[in-house]
Amino acid sequence: MLSRTSRPKLAGRARLRWDNRGRRFMLLHPERGLVLNDTAAEIVKLCDGERSVGEIVDHLKSQYGGAPAAKIEERTLRFLDALAERGLFDRNRAW
Template identity: 55%
Template sequence: MTLDPGSVGSRDPRRAVGSPGSAAGPAGPAGVGHGGPPDGGDGPGGLSSTSRPRLAAKARLRPDRRTGGFLLLYPEKGLALNATATDVVRLCTGEQTVDAIVETLAGKYGAAPRATIEAEVLAFLGHLADRGLLEPEDRAP
């Protein structure tokens, strides 16, 4: 399971997930290259397992007719998402905690250890939060 978004502002397949110049950089064992504790409030993007992330009003998840995948669009930019990242973004409604999102993904992608899924989800959400694309429930309007 890898949650890396693709390239920013480009749908160039040569700048796909984990390639040099992609938004996330190379994929490591924890997915997106952010560190931080997986369950403390000081995690990536200030998120924790009890945060209730919500997609920011400026961000829209749209199908990409060209590739059949999905794009996370925001003013004058966009992220090409893989299937797993799309699943995570779809669950960012502000209703579920990060822990509940992890449980949903663990049920779907059960081959990966839960701790790995949690670390990757928090790192990916931290990446989105750093770009202003998420609003945790406690910060949402």
């Protein structure tokens, strides 16, 4: 499970791509692709192995100031945990 201090980075086999035809972001990995909304794509873009989850959450709070901070953090952690469960992070870097 990730925490605020985790530094998630996509696994080498996972790729974030823009689908011109569907006009949406897709997170591609060998088994399948995930369609991402704009917020989810923003989170994945920030998963560079350098930023902590806390820094990602703080960035989102500054972007979406109208939303409750606790809700942003809870949803971000839940989303990142779901990606981690699918093996989409480099475990050597994320924890």
